[in-house]
Amino acid sequence: MMFSSKNMSYIYYHEYFEGLEERKEKSGLVYELGRQKKSSEEQFRDRNMALQDFKFDLSLSPLEHLKNASKDASKGVASVQTFSLETIYPGLMIGTGNPHDLKSKGSIYSGFSFDYVTGLPYILGSSVKGVLKSVFPRKEDTKDDINQQKMEYIKSLLKPGLSDEAVYGLKDDIFEDNDVFLDAYPCPTSKKNTKQRCLALEFITPHSDIIKNPIPINCLKVKPGISFEFGFYLKDCQLSDGVQITVKEKIELFKTILTDVGIGAKTNVGFGQLE
Numbered sequence: 001m002m003f004s005s006k007n008m009s010y011i012y013y014h015e016y017f018e019g020l021e022e023r024k025e026k027s028g029l030v031y032e033l034g035r036q037k038k039s040s041e042e043q044f045r046d047r048n049m050a051l052q053d054f055k056f057d058l059s060l061s062p063l064e065h066l067k068n069a070s071k072d073a074s075k076g077v078a079s080v081q082t083f084s085l086e087t088i089y090p091g092l093m094i095g096t097g098n099p100h101d102l103k104s105k106g107s108i109y110s111g112f113s114f115d116y117v118t119g120l121p122y123i124l125g126s127s128v129k130g131v132l133k134s135v136f137p138r139k140e141d142t143k144d145d146i147n148q149q150k151m152e153y154i155k156s157l158l159k160p161g162l163s164d165e166a167v168y169g170l171k172d173d174i175f176e177d178n179d180v181f182l183d184a185y186p187c188p189t190s191k192k193n194t195k196q197r198c199l200a201l202e203f204i205t206p207h208s209d210i211i212k213n214p215i216p217i218n219c220l221k222v223k224p225g226i227s228f229e230f231g232f233y234l235k236d237c238q239l240s241d242g243v244q245i246t247v248k249e250k251i252e253l254f255k256t257i258l259t260d261v262g263i264g265a266k267t268n269v270g271f272g273q274l275e
Helices: 008-013 040-053 062-070 125-134 145-157 164-177 247-261
Strands: 020-025 028-033 055-057 081-086 195-197 199-204 217-222 227-233
Touching: 008 040, 028 040, 040 199, 062 227, 081 247, 125 164, 125 247, 145 164, 145 247, 227 247
Parallel strands: none
Antiparallel strands: 020 028, 055 195, 081 227, 199 217
């Protein structure tokens, strides 16, 4: 095994760069892995393959522990609501803005979101909340065409004849008052098979200069076919016009929004789609 740690967060941000050396060239500082039988670029390629071959223990997901705790109502533990969605081609990119770029040839340039404790890939609860909130209309933009489209979209997913005020009230209830959004983690397909390869390499070609030839950039992604479990603490909502939105209806609403718009980076080019 190339890496000694079992925690991918530590591997990706520490072990991956072990043996890195700095030297000065005319173009500036250059970072390369110490010379062995293979070049620095070849060594990074081997490490990239090891990242893809790494098997995560999905039973470590905090949501698994929260679900088990929720089963014992006698302890007064709040019940967590969950659902699972699966990544589809080309996969999911999360945490790409985290620093991981030393401009070492062959290395992965993009950051990634790994849980510090478990090492699992994860989607921040705040990101889940942000995506869901983004499709709700804003009171400040009532005459805006896009805002009106958002209003009609939310109404189409809920009860017929729902008023604008009821939609705004539901938005406040979900995002300002009662509901809690937990981090989402990959989940096992069965209790017998909790260890799974989740990662794959992706090459992105940014076209920042129309004159120069674009240079492909190594990135890391969650590959297609990986199930993510989304968790929430939710409450029924009683709206001002007497309409009630139940926890079950909220769950179905969240699920539909996430499958419609996706999550993570590069959703505009197909990443982050779920089913």
